[in-house]
Amino acid sequence: MILHHIQTSPNNDSALKLCLRYARKEDTILLAGNGVTALLQRQWAMALSPFKLMLLQQDVQARGLGELLKDFTQIDYADFVDLSLSHTKVISW
Amino acid sequence: MKKLCIVFRRAPHGTAHGREGLDLALLSASFEQEVSLIFMDEGVLNLLKQQQPELIGAKDYIATFKALPLYDVETVLVCKQSLAELGLSAGLLSIPVTVFNHEQIAGHLAQADEVLVF
Amino acid sequence: MSKFIVQVNSPAYGSAASMNAYRFTKAAQAQGHSVIRVFFYQDGVFNSNALNCPASDEFDLTRAWTELANDTGLELVNCVSAALRRGILSEQDARENAREHWNLASPFVMGGLGELVTGIEQADRVVSF
Numbered sequence: 001m002i003l004h005h006i007q008t009s010p011n012n013d014s015a016l017k018l019c020l021r022y023a024r025k026e027d028t029i030l031l032a033g034n035g036v037t038a039l040l041q042r043q044w045a046m047a048l049s050p051f052k053l054m055l056l057q058q059d060v061q062a063r064g065l066g067e068l069l070k071d072f073t074q075i076d077y078a079d080f081v082d083l084s085l086s087h088t089k090v091i092s093w
Numbered sequence: 094m095k096k097l098c099i100v101f102r103r104a105p106h107g108t109a110h111g112r113e114g115l116d117l118a119l120l121s122a123s124f125e126q127e128v129s130l131i132f133m134d135e136g137v138l139n140l141l142k143q144q145q146p147e148l149i150g151a152k153d154y155i156a157t158f159k160a161l162p163l164y165d166v167e168t169v170l171v172c173k174q175s176l177a178e179l180g181l182s183a184g185l186l187s188i189p190v191t192v193f194n195h196e197q198i199a200g201h202l203a204q205a206d207e208v209l210v211f
Numbered sequence: 212m213s214k215f216i217v218q219v220n221s222p223a224y225g226s227a228a229s230m231n232a233y234r235f236t237k238a239a240q241a242q243g244h245s246v247i248r249v250f251f252y253q254d255g256v257f258n259s260n261a262l263n264c265p266a267s268d269e270f271d272l273t274r275a276w277t278e279l280a281n282d283t284g285l286e287l288v289n290c291v292s293a294a295l296r297r298g299i300l301s302e303q304d305a306r307e308n309a310r311e312h313w314n315l316a317s318p319f320v321m322g323g324l325g326e327l328v329t330g331i332e333q334a335d336r337v338v339s340f
Protein backbone atom coordinates (compact mmCIF):
# COMPACT_ATOMS: atom_id res chain seq x y z
CA MET A 1 0.00 0.00 0.00
CA ILE A 2 1.91 2.97 -1.35
CA LEU A 3 1.32 6.70 -0.87
CA HIS A 4 2.03 8.30 -4.25
CA HIS A 5 3.05 11.95 -3.84
CA ILE A 6 2.49 14.17 -6.90
CA GLN A 7 3.85 17.72 -6.78
CA THR A 8 3.52 18.83 -10.41
CA SER A 9 0.78 19.52 -12.93
CA PRO A 10 0.28 16.76 -15.51
CA ASN A 11 0.58 19.45 -18.18
CA ASN A 12 4.18 20.13 -17.21
CA ASP A 13 5.51 16.81 -16.07
CA SER A 14 4.87 13.09 -16.47
CA ALA A 15 4.77 12.38 -12.71
CA LEU A 16 1.00 11.81 -12.62
CA LYS A 17 1.00 9.77 -15.83
CA LEU A 18 3.64 7.42 -14.43
CA CYS A 19 2.05 7.20 -11.01
CA LEU A 20 -1.24 6.16 -12.60
CA ARG A 21 0.51 3.59 -14.78
CA TYR A 22 2.11 1.79 -11.85
CA ALA A 23 -0.31 2.44 -8.97
CA ARG A 24 -2.34 -0.42 -7.56
CA LYS A 25 -5.95 -0.30 -6.43
CA GLU A 26 -5.05 -0.29 -2.74
CA ASP A 27 -2.67 2.69 -3.11
CA THR A 28 -3.40 6.30 -2.18
CA ILE A 29 -2.56 9.30 -4.37
CA LEU A 30 -1.74 12.62 -2.70
CA LEU A 31 -1.83 15.72 -4.89
CA ALA A 32 0.30 18.60 -3.61
CA GLY A 33 1.55 21.86 -5.07
CA ASN A 34 0.53 22.36 -8.69
CA GLY A 35 -0.44 18.69 -8.70
CA VAL A 36 -3.90 19.67 -7.46
CA THR A 37 -4.72 21.30 -10.80
CA ALA A 38 -4.96 17.85 -12.43
CA LEU A 39 -8.49 17.58 -11.07
CA LEU A 40 -9.67 20.53 -13.17
CA GLN A 41 -9.21 18.42 -16.27
CA ARG A 42 -11.79 15.77 -16.90
CA GLN A 43 -9.42 13.13 -18.28
CA TRP A 44 -7.16 13.28 -15.22
CA ALA A 45 -10.08 13.43 -12.79
CA MET A 46 -11.45 10.27 -14.45
CA ALA A 47 -8.08 8.52 -14.36
CA LEU A 48 -7.74 9.33 -10.66
CA SER A 49 -11.26 8.25 -9.74
CA PRO A 50 -10.49 4.57 -8.97
CA PHE A 51 -7.96 5.56 -6.29
CA LYS A 52 -8.18 6.85 -2.77
CA LEU A 53 -7.33 10.49 -3.38
CA MET A 54 -6.10 13.24 -1.04
CA LEU A 55 -5.26 16.88 -1.66
CA LEU A 56 -3.17 19.17 0.49
CA GLN A 57 -5.71 21.72 1.63
CA GLN A 58 -3.29 24.65 1.79
CA ASP A 59 -2.21 24.05 -1.79
CA VAL A 60 -5.83 23.99 -2.93
CA GLN A 61 -6.83 27.11 -1.03
CA ALA A 62 -3.68 29.03 -1.97
CA ARG A 63 -4.66 28.60 -5.61
CA GLY A 64 -8.26 29.69 -5.14
CA LEU A 65 -9.53 26.20 -5.92
CA GLY A 66 -11.33 25.52 -2.63
CA GLU A 67 -14.82 25.74 -4.10
CA LEU A 68 -14.01 23.97 -7.37
CA LEU A 69 -12.36 21.04 -5.60
CA LYS A 70 -14.62 20.92 -2.53
CA ASP A 71 -15.78 17.37 -3.26
CA PHE A 72 -12.31 15.93 -2.78
CA THR A 73 -10.74 14.95 0.53
CA GLN A 74 -8.42 17.69 1.74
CA ILE A 75 -5.81 17.14 4.41
CA ASP A 76 -3.23 19.11 6.35
CA TYR A 77 0.45 18.35 6.96
CA ALA A 78 -0.26 16.44 10.18
CA ASP A 79 -2.50 14.12 8.13
CA PHE A 80 0.25 13.82 5.51
CA VAL A 81 2.66 12.68 8.23
CA ASP A 82 0.11 10.10 9.43
CA LEU A 83 -0.50 8.87 5.87
CA SER A 84 3.21 8.47 5.24
CA LEU A 85 3.35 6.07 8.19
CA SER A 86 0.09 4.23 7.53
CA HIS A 87 1.33 3.36 4.03
CA THR A 88 4.33 1.10 3.44
CA LYS A 89 6.26 3.85 1.67
CA VAL A 90 5.95 7.22 -0.01
CA ILE A 91 6.92 7.55 -3.66
CA SER A 92 7.48 11.19 -4.61
CA TRP A 93 7.20 11.10 -8.38
CA MET B 94 20.15 -3.36 4.79
CA LYS B 95 17.17 -2.01 2.91
CA LYS B 96 15.77 -2.68 -0.52
CA LEU B 97 16.24 0.65 -2.30
CA CYS B 98 14.74 1.12 -5.71
CA ILE B 99 16.07 4.03 -7.78
CA VAL B 100 13.80 5.14 -10.62
CA PHE B 101 15.13 6.97 -13.68
CA ARG B 102 12.24 8.69 -15.43
CA ARG B 103 13.85 11.64 -17.21
CA ALA B 104 15.96 11.89 -20.36
CA PRO B 105 19.72 12.26 -19.81
CA HIS B 106 21.89 15.38 -20.20
CA GLY B 107 19.11 17.99 -20.31
CA THR B 108 19.02 17.92 -16.52
CA ALA B 109 21.29 16.40 -13.85
CA HIS B 110 18.64 13.98 -12.57
CA GLY B 111 20.07 10.88 -14.25
CA ARG B 112 23.64 11.57 -13.18
CA GLU B 113 22.67 12.29 -9.59
CA GLY B 114 20.34 9.29 -9.48
CA LEU B 115 23.17 7.02 -10.60
CA ASP B 116 25.53 8.54 -8.00
CA LEU B 117 23.01 7.68 -5.29
CA ALA B 118 22.45 4.18 -6.68
CA LEU B 119 26.17 3.34 -6.65
CA LEU B 120 26.75 4.91 -3.26
CA SER B 121 23.80 2.98 -1.79
CA ALA B 122 25.14 -0.25 -3.24
CA SER B 123 28.59 0.43 -1.76
CA PHE B 124 26.83 0.94 1.60
CA GLU B 125 25.54 -2.64 1.33
CA GLN B 126 21.95 -1.78 0.47
CA GLU B 127 20.04 -4.04 -1.91
CA VAL B 128 19.73 -1.66 -4.86
CA SER B 129 17.53 -2.08 -7.91
CA LEU B 130 17.05 0.31 -10.82
CA ILE B 131 13.98 0.96 -12.94
CA PHE B 132 14.12 2.90 -16.19
CA MET B 133 10.78 4.30 -17.31
CA ASP B 134 9.36 7.00 -19.56
CA GLU B 135 12.23 9.01 -21.13
CA GLY B 136 14.54 7.59 -18.46
CA VAL B 137 15.08 4.61 -20.76
CA LEU B 138 17.12 6.96 -22.98
CA ASN B 139 19.88 6.83 -20.34
CA LEU B 140 20.64 3.35 -21.62
CA LEU B 141 21.00 4.03 -25.34
CA LYS B 142 24.33 3.07 -26.87
CA GLN B 143 26.79 5.44 -28.50
CA GLN B 144 26.02 8.51 -26.46
CA GLN B 145 28.59 11.33 -26.58
CA PRO B 146 27.62 13.68 -23.75
CA GLU B 147 31.01 15.42 -23.85
CA LEU B 148 29.91 17.03 -27.13
CA ILE B 149 27.50 19.18 -25.12
CA GLY B 150 29.72 19.69 -22.10
CA ALA B 151 27.94 17.05 -20.03
CA LYS B 152 29.65 14.44 -17.88
CA ASP B 153 29.75 10.96 -19.39
CA TYR B 154 28.07 9.20 -16.50
CA ILE B 155 26.42 6.90 -19.03
CA ALA B 156 29.55 4.74 -19.26
CA THR B 157 29.25 4.13 -15.52
CA PHE B 158 26.03 2.12 -15.98
CA LYS B 159 28.32 -0.65 -17.25
CA ALA B 160 29.89 -0.81 -13.77
CA LEU B 161 26.63 -1.81 -12.05
CA PRO B 162 27.61 -5.51 -11.77
CA LEU B 163 30.82 -4.47 -9.95
CA TYR B 164 28.57 -2.92 -7.31
CA ASP B 165 26.40 -6.05 -7.18
CA VAL B 166 23.43 -4.19 -8.65
CA GLU B 167 21.80 -7.05 -10.48
CA THR B 168 18.20 -5.92 -10.85
CA VAL B 169 17.92 -3.50 -13.75
CA LEU B 170 14.35 -3.18 -15.00
CA VAL B 171 13.04 -1.36 -18.04
CA CYS B 172 9.39 -0.53 -18.62
CA LYS B 173 8.05 -2.29 -21.69
CA GLN B 174 5.45 0.37 -22.40
CA SER B 175 8.03 3.17 -22.16
CA LEU B 176 10.26 1.41 -24.72
CA ALA B 177 7.27 1.01 -27.04
CA GLU B 178 6.24 4.67 -26.69
CA LEU B 179 9.69 5.74 -27.87
CA GLY B 180 9.93 3.12 -30.61
CA LEU B 181 12.81 1.35 -28.87
CA SER B 182 13.68 -2.25 -28.13
CA ALA B 183 15.90 -3.77 -25.46
CA GLY B 184 18.47 -4.65 -28.14
CA LEU B 185 19.29 -0.95 -28.50
CA LEU B 186 20.34 -0.66 -24.86
CA SER B 187 23.94 -0.62 -23.66
CA ILE B 188 23.60 -3.01 -20.70
CA PRO B 189 21.63 -6.20 -20.01
CA VAL B 190 18.19 -5.38 -18.63
CA THR B 191 14.98 -7.16 -17.74
CA VAL B 192 11.91 -5.79 -19.51
CA PHE B 193 8.87 -5.65 -17.25
CA ASN B 194 5.29 -4.67 -18.05
CA HIS B 195 3.52 -2.13 -15.85
CA GLU B 196 2.03 -4.75 -13.55
CA GLN B 197 5.42 -6.35 -12.95
CA ILE B 198 6.92 -2.93 -12.22
CA ALA B 199 4.07 -2.20 -9.80
CA GLY B 200 4.92 -5.47 -8.06
CA HIS B 201 8.58 -4.51 -7.82
CA LEU B 202 7.72 -1.06 -6.42
CA ALA B 203 5.48 -2.72 -3.84
CA GLN B 204 8.22 -4.99 -2.49
CA ALA B 205 10.94 -2.32 -2.20
CA ASP B 206 11.50 -0.70 1.19
CA GLU B 207 11.95 2.75 -0.32
CA VAL B 208 11.68 4.15 -3.84
CA LEU B 209 13.54 7.30 -4.93
CA VAL B 210 12.61 8.88 -8.25
CA PHE B 211 15.03 10.87 -10.41
CA MET C 212 7.07 7.79 17.68
CA SER C 213 8.60 7.17 14.28
CA LYS C 214 11.82 8.20 12.58
CA PHE C 215 11.90 10.13 9.33
CA ILE C 216 14.41 11.22 6.75
CA VAL C 217 13.27 14.19 4.72
CA GLN C 218 15.01 14.56 1.36
CA VAL C 219 14.86 17.93 -0.40
CA ASN C 220 15.71 18.04 -4.10
CA SER C 221 14.29 21.43 -5.08
CA PRO C 222 15.63 24.97 -4.65
CA ALA C 223 14.58 27.33 -1.86
CA TYR C 224 13.04 29.76 -4.32
CA GLY C 225 11.29 29.06 -7.63
CA SER C 226 9.73 25.77 -6.59
CA ALA C 227 7.12 25.10 -3.91
CA ALA C 228 8.53 21.70 -3.03
CA SER C 229 11.11 22.90 -0.48
CA MET C 230 8.47 24.85 1.40
CA ASN C 231 6.35 21.71 1.50
CA ALA C 232 9.34 19.79 2.86
CA TYR C 233 9.70 22.40 5.59
CA ARG C 234 6.01 22.15 6.51
CA PHE C 235 6.17 18.36 6.56
CA THR C 236 9.27 18.44 8.80
CA LYS C 237 7.61 20.80 11.26
CA ALA C 238 4.42 18.74 11.31
CA ALA C 239 6.35 15.52 11.95
CA GLN C 240 8.26 17.10 14.83
CA ALA C 241 5.07 18.63 16.24
CA GLN C 242 3.58 15.14 16.44
CA GLY C 243 6.56 13.95 18.46
CA HIS C 244 8.24 12.07 15.63
CA SER C 245 11.98 12.24 15.13
CA VAL C 246 13.35 13.71 11.91
CA ILE C 247 16.81 12.14 11.89
CA ARG C 248 17.98 14.69 9.36
CA VAL C 249 16.90 16.75 6.40
CA PHE C 250 19.14 15.81 3.50
CA PHE C 251 19.55 18.29 0.67
CA TYR C 252 20.41 16.77 -2.71
CA GLN C 253 20.25 17.99 -6.32
CA ASP C 254 18.93 21.59 -6.41
CA GLY C 255 17.91 21.17 -2.77
CA VAL C 256 21.36 22.42 -1.76
CA PHE C 257 20.26 25.94 -2.76
CA ASN C 258 18.25 25.96 0.48
CA SER C 259 21.53 26.37 2.35
CA ASN C 260 22.75 29.50 0.54
CA ALA C 261 23.38 32.12 3.22
CA LEU C 262 23.21 34.78 0.51
CA ASN C 263 19.54 34.11 -0.27
CA CYS C 264 17.99 37.55 0.28
CA PRO C 265 14.23 37.56 -0.21
CA ALA C 266 12.45 40.90 0.24
CA SER C 267 11.55 41.66 3.85
CA ASP C 268 7.85 40.85 3.33
CA GLU C 269 8.57 37.44 1.77
CA PHE C 270 9.13 34.11 3.43
CA ASP C 271 12.81 33.39 4.00
CA LEU C 272 13.08 29.62 3.78
CA THR C 273 16.82 29.46 4.47
CA ARG C 274 16.24 31.41 7.67
CA ALA C 275 13.25 29.21 8.54
CA TRP C 276 15.34 26.03 8.21
CA THR C 277 18.09 27.65 10.27
CA GLU C 278 15.67 28.64 13.04
CA LEU C 279 14.05 25.22 13.06
CA ALA C 280 17.46 23.58 13.36
CA ASN C 281 18.54 25.93 16.14
CA ASP C 282 15.28 25.43 18.03
CA THR C 283 15.02 21.66 17.71
CA GLY C 284 18.52 20.38 17.03
CA LEU C 285 17.40 19.22 13.58
CA GLU C 286 20.34 18.16 11.39
CA LEU C 287 20.50 19.92 8.01
CA VAL C 288 22.94 18.10 5.71
CA ASN C 289 23.94 18.96 2.15
CA CYS C 290 25.35 16.48 -0.31
CA VAL C 291 28.76 18.11 -0.65
CA SER C 292 29.27 17.05 -4.28
CA ALA C 293 25.88 18.39 -5.34
CA ALA C 294 26.60 21.60 -3.41
CA LEU C 295 30.08 22.27 -4.84
CA ARG C 296 28.79 21.76 -8.38
CA ARG C 297 26.18 24.45 -7.69
CA GLY C 298 28.44 26.99 -6.01
CA ILE C 299 27.46 26.29 -2.41
CA LEU C 300 30.66 26.16 -0.37
CA SER C 301 31.54 25.97 3.29
CA GLU C 302 34.56 27.85 4.60
CA GLN C 303 36.55 24.63 4.44
CA ASP C 304 35.41 23.93 0.85
CA ALA C 305 36.47 27.44 -0.12
CA ARG C 306 39.93 26.88 1.33
CA GLU C 307 40.32 23.47 -0.31
CA ASN C 308 39.18 24.77 -3.69
CA ALA C 309 41.10 28.06 -3.59
CA ARG C 310 37.98 30.22 -3.52
CA GLU C 311 37.90 33.53 -1.70
CA HIS C 312 34.27 33.31 -0.61
CA TRP C 313 31.88 30.83 0.90
CA ASN C 314 28.14 30.91 1.44
CA LEU C 315 26.96 27.91 3.46
CA ALA C 316 24.42 29.08 6.03
CA SER C 317 24.95 27.89 9.58
CA PRO C 318 23.95 25.35 10.93
CA PHE C 319 23.75 23.53 7.56
CA VAL C 320 26.66 21.14 7.20
CA MET C 321 28.25 19.36 4.27
CA GLY C 322 28.04 15.60 4.21
CA GLY C 323 28.12 12.71 1.84
CA LEU C 324 25.37 10.70 0.19
CA GLY C 325 26.29 8.06 2.75
CA GLU C 326 24.48 10.15 5.35
CA LEU C 327 21.34 9.92 3.25
CA VAL C 328 21.73 6.17 2.87
CA THR C 329 22.52 5.46 6.53
CA GLY C 330 19.64 7.77 7.45
CA ILE C 331 17.27 5.82 5.23
CA GLU C 332 18.53 2.62 6.81
CA GLN C 333 17.72 3.89 10.32
CA ALA C 334 14.47 5.64 9.43
CA ASP C 335 10.97 4.24 9.35
CA ARG C 336 10.21 6.39 6.32
CA VAL C 337 11.91 8.63 3.78
CA VAL C 338 9.83 11.38 2.24
CA SER C 339 11.23 13.34 -0.74
CA PHE C 340 10.23 16.74 -2.00
